[in-house]
Amino acid sequence: MKFFTIFFALTFLTILNYGKISNSNIKVLLIAGSSGWENYRHQADIGHAYKILIERNIPKENIVVFAYDDIANNAMNPFPGKIYNHPSLKEDVYNGLEIDYKGDDVNENNFLCALSGDKGCLKGTGTGRVIESTKDDDVFVYYADHGAYGILGLPNGFIQRDHVMTTLNQMNQDKKFRKLVFYIEACESGSIFENLQSNINIFGVTASSGNESSYAAYCSGDHGLPCLGDEFSVNWIENSQVDYDDKYLVKTQVDTVKSKTLMSHVQRFGDCEVPKEELRDFQGEFSCNHTKSIKPKVGRYDAKDYPMVSSRDADMKYYQSLINSNLQTKIRINAMLSLEKLKQTKDNNLQIVRKITDTLGLNFDNLQNQIPVYKKIVDEKHNILFKHLQATCGNIGKNTDMMTYSKLFYNICSLNIDISNILSAISFACQQ
Structure with a gap:
């Protein structure tokens, strides 16, 4: 009798749990x-x-x-x-x-x-x-x-x-x-x-x-x-x-x-x-x-x-779509202002980065087109550079266009240039 009681209890629990899955791990x-x-x-x-x-x-x-x-x-x-x-x-x-x-x-x-x-x-x-x-x-x-x-x-x-x-x-x-x-x-x-x-x-x-x-x-x-x-x-x-x-x-x-x-x-x-x-x-x-x-x-x-x-153009394409839409005039005007501000930010970023490479006596185009090679010591240098860039030139998280130059900065870090000279060039360019 005890055996059947246990058997039916287990069967009942199985029915209750049918369809339930544990993914606790x-x-x-x-x-x-x-x-x-x-x-x-x-x-x-x-x-x-x-x-x-x-x-x-x-x-x-x-x-x-x-x-x-x-x-x-x-x-x-x-x-x-x-x-x-x-x-x-x-x-x-x-x-x-x-x-x-x-x-x-x-x-x-x-x-x-x-x-x-x-x-x-x-x-x-x-x-x-x-x-x-x-x-x-x-x-x-x-x-x-x-x-x-x-x-x-x-x-x-x-x-x-x-x-x-x-x-x-x-x-x-x-x-x-x-x-x-x-x-x-x-x-x-x-x-x-x-x-x-x-x-x-x-x-x-x-x-x-x-x-x-x-x-x-x-x-x-x-x-x-x-x-x-x-x-x-x-x-x-x-x-x-x-x-x-x-x-x-x-x-x-x-x-x-x-x-x-x-x-x-x-x-x-x-x-x-x-x-x-x-x-x-x-x-x-x-x-x-x-x-x-x-x-x-x-x-x-x-x-x-x-x-x-392209994710890097998505914001510009979005504002342009609003400008071309039939939405309220206020929305389209704000989109024009946002698009113009975004274009200005991109232009400013380009000028800053070119000023950095010019100060260091480097070729902008070569650095931007060169595929980086990972090295731990270069990574460490690159991290220092980007922290300084954030502190000096503004929030990278809000200025995602500046992120596109990460490859260029990594290539600079791979060169035999003292990090202090690179940081000085960044400070000079961003404070102009």
């Missing part, structure tokens, strides 16, 4: 690195990624989110309180999004602390939540914003490549994960993983090589909206919306996304064994009773069916 960090209405797409990408991962049954307490949070309730938003990542405008990706770190809390120190699981570092900041992972956990990281050679943008600064690598290497030494997958949406993002080791269970995927722009997607400008997403990002996110079989591999997703990302060259780095893992180990899986889907709910799949533009 998956830890996720999502970060939108930009601010400003024209950068709508980055927070849309992150919001959509969060929504899909929740649908794939990753517990929300396992997901840490960084986003400036200035889009949904922006005065420019024709759909107050909503954010869309697809031109069908069917799915509000802001609804249900729980952001841990907002505004100025979206910075390099906080990001690296959250990634490495340092709760003490974030005490009293945002929610204070971090990636609390162990050797038995799989970690998924996704970043979306502007980038340049060796750096990733933030609202008030940038993330330095060697700081990311140092953190990841330390996490490996501290046994903070079983496997880790890191997706980056940014221009020249391939440069970030150039020195990623191939034997530490980390797999990095980037939207572009280390020498090209990534592309903004869904840039139709309808309703006065900026680009709604990024080509690489919407391709992987919409791929993850599809309910494939349980054996769908990370490699399969990356291969698919690579083939669909036409405007830039998706790159792969690190441990070649990690992509042989099942995708559900990093992004969760749909419940057993989930209605199987063979296409995204939001509409047509391919981003290529909609206008795309």
Whole structure:
């Protein structure tokens, strides 16, 4: 009798738990690195990624989110309180999004602390939540914003490549994960993983090589909206919306996304064994009773069916679309002013950088066209240079055009020029 009681109890519990999936061993960090209405797409990408991962049954307490949070309730938003990542405008990706770190809390120190699981570092900041992972956990990281050679943008600064690598290497030494997958949406993002080791269970995927722009997607400008997403990002996110079989591999997703990302060259780095893992180990899986889907709910799949533009030109194209629109005169006039200000900023940046190279007796064109070669000592010099550039010439996070000269500055750092002379040239150029 006792046997049957236990048997029926276990059977009852099995029925109760049918369709429920535990992904407690998956830890996720999502970060939108930009601010400003024209950068709508980055927070849309992150919001959509969060929504899909929740649908794939990753517990929300396992997901840490960084986003400036200035889009949904922006005065420019024709759909107050909503954010869309697809031109069908069917799915509000802001609804249900729980952001841990907002505004100025979206910075390099906080990001690296959250990634490495340092709760003490974030005490009293945002929610204070971090990636609390162990050797038995799989970690998924996704970043979306502007980038340049060796750096990733933030609202008030940038993330330095060697700081990311140092953190990841330390996490490996501290046994903070079983496997880790890191997706980056940014221009020249391939440069970030150039020195990623191939034997530490980390797999990095980037939207572009280390020498090209990534592309903004869904840039139709309808309703006065900026680009709604990024080509690489919407391709992987919409791929993850599809309910494939349980054996769908990370490699399969990356291969698919690579083939669909036409405007830039998706790159792969690190441990070649990690992509042989099942995708559900990093992004969760749909419940057993989930209605199987063979296409995204939001509409047509391919981003290529909609206008795309280089991420570095997306803001200018957006303002131009507003000027040419039938929207209110006030909106079009403000767009003209914004476009003129943006053009002036680009011109000023070019003059500053040319003045720096002239002061150092260097050829601007040669340095800007030369492909950098990674060296740790040069990285350290480059970091010092960019911190000084930020302190002297203004916020790089807000002036993303200045980031495009990162490659040039890296090439300067690789020359036999004392760093003090380089910093003096920057100070001279920026104070004119």
